[in-house]
Amino acid sequence: MKIVAVTACPTGIAHTYMAAARLEKIAKNFGHEIKVETQGAMGIENRLTENDIRQAHIAIFAVDIEVEERERFNGVKVIQVPLQEALKNPENIFSKLQH
Amino acid sequence: MKPSDARSHARISSANQIVIHTLEEYLRETRIRRVHFGDGTTAPPPLAYVTNFPRLSVPLAGCHIMEVARSGRTETIKPVRSHAVFVPDHAWNKPDWSSRVDVLTLLFGVKQIGVSLVRHKGGSQVPASAVKASVHGGYDVPTHSILATLMVLAADHTRGPLPRLLTESLLHACLRLLKSPQKQRPRKAIRTYESICLYVQEHFHSPITRESVARNFGLAPNHVSRLFRKEGFMRFNDYLNLVRVNRAKFMLQNYSMTLKEIAASCCYSDPAYFCRVFKKTCKVTPTEYRTRSTTQVSAGSN
Numbered sequence: 001m002k003i004v005a006v007t008a009c010p011t012g013i014a015h016t017y018m019a020a021a022r023l024e025k026i027a028k029n030f031g032h033e034i035k036v037e038t039q040g041a042m043g044i045e046n047r048l049t050e051n052d053i054r055q056a057h058i059a060i061f062a063v064d065i066e067v068e069e070r071e072r073f074n075g076v077k078v079i080q081v082p083l084q085e086a087l088k089n090p091e092n093i094f095s096k097l098q099h
Numbered sequence: 100m101k102p103s104d105a106r107s108h109a110r111i112s113s114a115n116q117i118v119i120h121t122l123e124e125y126l127r128e129t130r131i132r133r134v135h136f137g138d139g140t141t142a143p144p145p146l147a148y149v150t151n152f153p154r155l156s157v158p159l160a161g162c163h164i165m166e167v168a169r170s171g172r173t174e175t176i177k178p179v180r181s182h183a184v185f186v187p188d189h190a191w192n193k194p195d196w197s198s199r200v201d202v203l204t205l206l207f208g209v210k211q212i213g214v215s216l217v218r219h220k221g222g223s224q225v226p227a228s229a230v231k232a233s234v235h236g237g238y239d240v241p242t243h244s245i246l247a248t249l250m251v252l253a254a255d256h257t258r259g260p261l262p263r264l265l266t267e268s269l270l271h272a273c274l275r276l277l278k279s280p281q282k283q284r285p286r287k288a289i290r291t292y293e294s295i296c297l298y299v300q301e302h303f304h305s306p307i308t309r310e311s312v313a314r315n316f317g318l319a320p321n322h323v324s325r326l327f328r329k330e331g332f333m334r335f336n337d338y339l340n341l342v343r344v345n346r347a348k349f350m351l352q353n354y355s356m357t358l359k360e361i362a363a364s365c366c367y368s369d370p371a372y373f374c375r376v377f378k379k380t381c382k383v384t385p386t387e388y389r390t391r392s393t394t395q396v397s398a399g400s401n
Contacts, residue, residue, distance in 0.1 A: 013206065051298075051316065
C-alpha cells in the first residue's frame with residue numbers, strides 16, 4: 001500500500017520528528033511504502049508533492065494541531081490519530097488499515 | 100500568487116519577527132551563566148524527547164523543569180532564565196510542562212535550524228501558545244563551527260566559562276541568520292514544471308506523451324504545454340526529445356549497441372525517425388556522432 005503521512009505537535013520540538021521515524025519504520029515492517037512530511041519547528045520538511053498525495057491509497061495524520069496546507073489532501077482518504085498513538089502504538093494504526 | 104499563499108508567507112515572516120524580537124531582547128538583557136548538558140547515558144523514559152539532531156533550550160521566564168541523563172544517572176534539573184540546556188543528538192530530555200514557563204528551543208537539523216517559542220501556563224501538557232520559525236537556506240560557517248565546538252564540549256562535560264560563552268555566541272549567530280534575508284520559495288508554476296521535468300527524465304524510456312504526463316499530474320494537456328513554453332521556453336515534445344537524445348548520446352559513446360537498439364531503448368520504435376530527431380538536435384547523425392566521439396576518446400588515450 002502507498003501511504004503518505006503528516007506529523008505535527010504543538011511545540012514542534014521533538015515528538016513530530018520521533019513520530020515520523022516510528023511511522024517510517026513500522027510501515028516498512030508491514031510492507032507498505034510510506035513518505036512522511038514533518039511540520040515542526042524546522043518548517044515543513046520532506047514535503048509531500050501533489051504526485052505523492054495523488055498516488056497514495058491513504059493519508060495518515062498523526063497530529064495534535066491542525067495540518068498546514070490541508071487542502072492538498074482533498075479527495076484522499078485520511079485517518080487522523082493523536083500524535084502519541086504514533087509514538088506508543090504505531091502498530092495499531094497499520095493493523096487497522098488491513099481491515 | 101493565490102490568497103492562501105500570501106497568508107502563509109505573511110505568517111512565516113511574522114513568526115520569524117516574533118522570534119527575532121524575543122531573542123534580541125533576551126541577549127540584550129541577559130548573560131548565560133550556566134549550561135546544563137544532557138547525555139544519553141540512561142534509557143529514555145516514555146515520551147522523552149530524543150532526536151537525531153542537537154537542541155538548545157533557553158528558559159525566558161519561569162522554570163523549565165526536566166529530566167535529563169548525566170553520566171549514567173537520571174537527574175531532574177530546574178533551569179531558569181540565564182541558564183541553557185544543551186541536548187546533543189540521540190541524547191534525551193523530558194520536559195515536565197506542569198509549571199509555568201516561557202522557553203525558546205533551537206533545533207539544529209542537518210540542513211535547517213528551527214526555533215520554537217513556547218509559552219506554558221502550567222498544569223497542562225498543551226502550551227498556551229507556540230511560535231515556530233525556521234532559518235531557510237541553512238547554516239553559515241560561524242554557526243556551524245560554534246555548534247560543532249559546543250558538541251565537543253558537551254561530549255566531555257567541559258566545565259569553566261567556555262560552554263556558557265559558546266552558547267551565547269551560538270544564540271548571536273542564530274539571531275544573525277534569522278535576520279538575514281530569506282530565500283523565497285519558488286513559485287508553484289516553477290515547482291510543477293520542475294517536477295514534470297524530473298518525471299520525464301525518469302520515464303523517457305517509456306512511451307510517455309504530453310497527454311499521459313498531464314494525466315499523471317492531474318493537469319490539462321494544454322496547461323503542460325503552457326508551463327513548458329513559459330518556464331522552459333520550449334515545447335513539451337522538444338524537451339522529451341532532448342532528454343532522449345542526451346541519453347542516446349551517452350549510449351552511442353559508451354556502448355556498442357546498434358542504432359536500432361539504442362533507438363528502442365529511448366522509446367523510438369522507428370530508427371529512421373530517431374535519426375531525424377537526433378540530426379535535428381545535434382546537427383550530426385548518430386553514426387557520425389559515434390565515430391567522432393570514439394576517435395576523440397582513442398586520440399585522448401594515446
